[in-house]
Amino acid sequence: xxxxxxxxxxxxxxxxxxxxxxxxxxxxxxxxxxxxxxxxxxxxxxxxxxxxxxxxxxxxxxxxxxxxxxxxxxxxxxxxxxxxxxxxxxxxxxxxxxxxxxxxxxxxxxxxxxxxxxxxxxxxxxxxxxxxxxxxxxxxxxxxxxxxxxxxxxxxxxxxxxxxxxxxxxxxxxxxxxxxxxxxxxxxxxxxxxxxxxxxxxxxxxxxxxxxxxxxxxxxxxxxxxxxxxxxxxxxxxxxxxxxxxxxxxxxxxxxxxxxxxxxxxxxxxxxxxxxx
Amino acid sequence: xxxxxxxxxxxxxxxxxxxxxxxxxxxxxxxxxxxxxxxxxxxxxxxxxxxxxxxxxxxxxxxxxxxxxxxxxxxxxxxxxxxxxxxxxxxxxxxxxxxxxxxxxxxxxxxxxxxxxxxxxxxxxxxxxxxxxxxxxxxxxxxxxxxxxxxxxxxxxxxxxxxxxxxxxxxxxxxxxxxxxxxxxxxxxxxxxxxxxxxxxxxxxxxxxxxxxxxxxxxxxxxxxxxxxxxxxx
Numbered sequence: 458x459x460x461x462x463x464x465x466x467x468x469x470x471x472x473x474x475x476x477x478x479x480x481x482x483x484x485x486x487x488x489x490x491x492x493x494x495x496x497x498x499x500x501x502x503x504x505x506x507x508x509x510x511x512x513x514x515x516x517x518x519x520x521x522x523x524x525x526x527x528x529x530x531x532x533x534x535x536x537x538x539x540x541x542x543x544x545x546x547x548x549x550x551x552x553x554x555x556x557x558x559x560x561x562x563x564x565x566x567x568x569x570x571x572x573x574x575x576x577x578x579x580x581x582x583x584x585x586x587x588x589x590x591x592x593x594x595x596x597x598x599x600x601x602x603x604x605x606x607x608x609x610x611x612x613x614x615x616x617x618x619x620x621x622x623x624x625x626x627x628x629x630x631x632x633x634x635x636x637x638x639x640x641x642x643x644x645x646x647x648x649x650x651x652x653x654x655x656x657x658x659x660x661x662x663x664x665x666x667x668x669x670x671x672x673x674x675x676x677x678x679x680x681x682x683x684x685x686x687x688x689x690x691x692x693x694x695x696x697x698x699x700x701x702x703x704x705x706x707x708x709x710x711x712x713x714x715x716x717x718x719x720x721x722x723x724x725x726x727x728x729x730x731x732x733x734x
Numbered sequence: 735x736x737x738x739x740x741x742x743x744x745x746x747x748x749x750x751x752x753x754x755x756x757x758x759x760x761x762x763x764x765x766x767x768x769x770x771x772x773x774x775x776x777x778x779x780x781x782x783x784x785x786x787x788x789x790x791x792x793x794x795x796x797x798x799x800x801x802x803x804x805x806x807x808x809x810x811x812x813x814x815x816x817x818x819x820x821x822x823x824x825x826x827x828x829x830x831x832x833x834x835x836x837x838x839x840x841x842x843x844x845x846x847x848x849x850x851x852x853x854x855x856x857x858x859x860x861x862x863x864x865x866x867x868x869x870x871x872x873x874x875x876x877x878x879x880x881x882x883x884x885x886x887x888x889x890x891x892x893x894x895x896x897x898x899x900x901x902x903x904x905x906x907x908x909x910x911x912x913x914x915x916x917x918x919x920x921x922x923x924x925x926x927x928x929x930x931x932x933x934x935x936x937x938x939x940x941x942x943x944x945x946x947x948x949x950x951x952x953x954x955x956x957x958x959x960x961x962x963x964x965x966x967x968x
Contacts, residue, residue, distance in 0.1 A: 490775025496874045496967040497770075519775065531880075533968065538920040539880030541964055592966065599960050600779045608958045609781040609892055609916070609941060611866070613774045614882075616966035643910075682923060683876040685968045 489597045490613050491516055491524055491566070497618040499719040504623065505582040512617045514564060514595050515571035522597055524564040526574065528554045529594045531616065533685060535651070535693040541616075546591065551688050553589035553621045556580055564595075578621060586626040587657025588688055588718055592616040622658055622718040629717045629724040630656035631686060636711055636729040638698070646698035648709050650729060653691050660686040660723045664713035666696055668733075670705040677702060681713065698733075706733055770874040774965040778866020781941045868937040870926060874967030879937075883917045885959035892916045892959065895940040896925040913942070916961055 494513045502508060514524055530542040530552045547555035559576035566572060576593065595617070599610040636650040648666060666679040677699060684692045694711070710730040715723035870877055894916045897907030909924040926935035 488777050488779050490773060490869070492771055492773030492871070494771035496772035496872060516775075517773075531966075531968075533878065534920070536920070537878050537922055539878040539964060539966065539968075541880050541882055543882065594964070596962060610958055610960045611776055611778050611780065612960055612962040613776055613868075614962050614964040615772055615774050616964060616968075618966055618968045 488519060489522060489600070489611075490519055491522070491595050491597055491615050493595055493615045493617045494571075495617065496615075497620065499620045499622070500578060501622045501624050501719050501721075502578070502580055503625070504580050504585050507577060507579045509575060509577050510619075511573050511575040512593065513571040513573055514566060515569070516566055517569055520566055520568040522566045524566045524572075525596045525598065526559060526561055526564065527594045527596065528557060528559065529592050529616065530554055531590075531592055531618075533687055533690060533692075535691045536695070537684065537692075541594075551587075551589050552591055553578075553619060554591035556589075556621065557591055557593070557619060559593055578619065580621065580623075585623045587628065588620060588622045588659045590618065590620045590659065590687070592618045620659060620718060627658045627717060627721065628656045629658050629660060629715065629722060630654070631660055631662075631713075631715050631724055631727060633711070633713065633727040633729045636709070636731045638709065638731055638734055639695075640734075646734075648694070648696045648698060648711065648731070650694040650696075650711050651691060652686060652694070652713060652727060654686045654688055656724065657688060658718050658723075659688060659690075660715040660717060662686055662692060662713050662715055664711065664726075667710045667712070668699075668702055668706045669708040669710060669730075670703060671707050672705075676706050681711070686715070709733055770872070770967070772872040772874055772877065772965065772967045773870070774879075774963060775869040775871070776866055776939075776963065777869075778939065781866075866939050868921075868939060868963055868965075869929075869934060870937065870965055871931075871934045872965075872967045873933045876923065877935075877965055877967045879921050879963060879965045881916065881919045882962045882964065883959055884962075885957075887957050887959055892961075893942050894919050894961075895942075896921050896937050897940050898938045916941070916959075 492515050494515070498510055498512075500508060500510075514526075516522060527543070528546050530546040530549050532540045532542075534540055542549065546552060556578055557576055558579065559574065564572050564574070574593070593616070594614050596614040597612055599612045632653050632655050634651045634653055636648065639647045639649050641647065652662060654660060662681070662684045664681040666681060667675050668677040668679075670676045679696065679699065681694065681696070684694070686692045698709070708730055710728070713727040715727065717723035868879070870879070892915070893913040895907055895913050896909070896911050908927060909922070911921070911925050914920070921937050923935070926937050929936055
């Protein structure tokens with residue numbers, strides 16, 4: 458039932474190693490941390506299917522450390538807050554945690570020595586539709602307290618997200634539920650736009666915010682930060698209006714391209730516009 | 735001549751193919767063809783707020799080592815007075831009246847190293863301060879962070895700001911997020927400072943405790959809470 462496997466060995470492809478080495482030069486002072494590759498797996502399966510996958514856990518320049526694997530369920534708040542559920546992880550309507558079997562044995566992680574962690578994903582034969590998800594969490598252990606007093610111990614954890622979508626049942630749908638402009642206390646203006654998921658799969662949202670002038674020309678384009686819209690989820694964009702916007706801009710228009718699981722079709726583009734105050 | 739050249743090209747192509755297959759075989763033994771990774775590091779493992787001598791509780795007396803005390807004076811004055819035992823730059827706020835006094839204090843000891851090399855963060859000179867940083871590294875397009883807390887500290891709220899204290903003892907907070915109770919703190923990509931590396935971002939951490947000093951908190955010699963910062967690129 459449980460699949461495991463922590464094998465400490467040099468498993469990196471050269472390209473990945475070079476990328477990571479380049480990015481981590483500044484890590485010399487870090488005192489704890491953990492990394493995972495890949496950070497997400499997008500599986501498309503049928504009920505009753507079983508798959509074995511693996512992820513690499515590693516830490517550059519720090520350690521040795523003990524890493525504790527666990528299964529968690531997670532969601533995203535409208536403002537992109539990561540909300541983690543550590544207990545009863547299988548009890549959530551869209552949780553895939555019960556299908557994922559991974560060893561919870563602690564991992565001894567040495568600096569720059571990736572460890573592979575295998576896990577099984579076994580779908581029940583039950584009637585399932587759309588997307589489900591969970592994550593394998595890899596946590597460092599808090600270091601023993603060095604002071605006698607009141608203290609906060611700081612710990613780090615990285616998630617390898619596992620999405621499971623039931624093949625042939627995908628119904629991607631989303632809706633832009635309004636676009637408006639807000640001004641905060643300091644006078645900064647923000648374009649606010651809400652997107653809700655009306656389908657049964659998670660969506661990856663990308664797109665562009667355009668500012669249009671009185672002649673109908675696009676005066677400025679601002680790429681949207683990528684967001685994930687989970688089932689029953691809401692994504693709220695709060696995009697600051699650029700300070701260098703030309704004065705003749707009269708309209709802000711947002712266009713969003715949803716993408717479905719594993720780069721599949723995510724439904725038609727979403728469009729909305731609002732008059733600039 | 736042409737035939738020889740063609741033969742050489744074919745041979746070279748064959749050798750390259752064999753080499754590529756060997757490499758492919760080696761890498762597929764462990765699937766590292768995925769190009770993405772995500773990492774979170776921190777250079778602070780413990781933030782210490784109160785270090786009583788001899789294991790005594792945090793008595794509310796003048797110049798207490800904890801850095802706070804109560805008197806009949808108004809709140810902010812108490813907070814400033816309390817700074818006699820702490821560097822003034824550590825005071826990050828104070829409010830209330832003598833009837834409802836609350837002082838806020840940053841740690842008096844932090845386990846930390848020097849900061850990371852960060853661009854856009856250069857105004858944090860050698861005399862500016864943070865309690866540490868989160869270093870987020872991912873090439874997976876975007877990331878999110880969250881926090882989980884276990885344990886609590888009696889009669890105190892632990893707050894965190896994604897910022898640092900500058901040379902003038904002012905808190906600099908890039909996105910204006912301000913202080914959040916650490917139990918529900920949420921940072922976005924806008925809170926992070928860019929670094930010299932495209933995929934690496936830094937979120938400075940400035941902790942402080944808010945204590946209701948009139949509530950006579952029974953701060954014991956060894957109370958702690960664990961804050962787990964989590965990141966992922968969903």
